[in-house]
Amino acid sequence: ELYYYEACGFSQAVLNTLRNLKVLDQVELKDIRFEAELIERTGNKTVPCLVVEGKTMKESETIKKYLVSRFL
Numbered sequence: 032e033l034y035y036y037e038a039c040g041f042s043q044a045v046l047n048t049l050r051n052l053k054v055l056d057q058v059e060l061k062d063i064r065f066e067a068e069l070i071e072r073t074g075n076k077t078v079p080c081l082v083v084e085g086k087t088m089k090e091s092e093t094i095k096k097y098l099v100s101r102f103l
Contacts, residue, residue: 033094034080036063041091042079048095052102 033049035042049055058081063069066076073080073087081088081097088094 032059032061032082034061034063034065034069034078034082036078039078044091045079045081045094045098048098052098054098054102057102 033045035046037043046055046060049058061068063076063078069078069080070076072082073089077089079089079091079094081094083097088097
């Protein structure tokens with residue numbers, strides 16, 4: 032799951048990485064309108080936030096590196 036905010040540049044950078052890797056359809060996207068759910072899972076509303084196997088990644092550079100290593 033990727034929690035993101037449409038107007039957030041960091042969120043867009045992660046979304047662009049997913050597009051470039053052609054795996055956008057393999058990640059469940061959750062807009063920040065799910066803020067309550069995000070806060071419940073992570074304790075704050077910082078985006079982007081990728082949840083993989085119950086673990087969260089919050090830094091866009093960390094998320095992008097993970098995505099490249101996972102899908103490339």
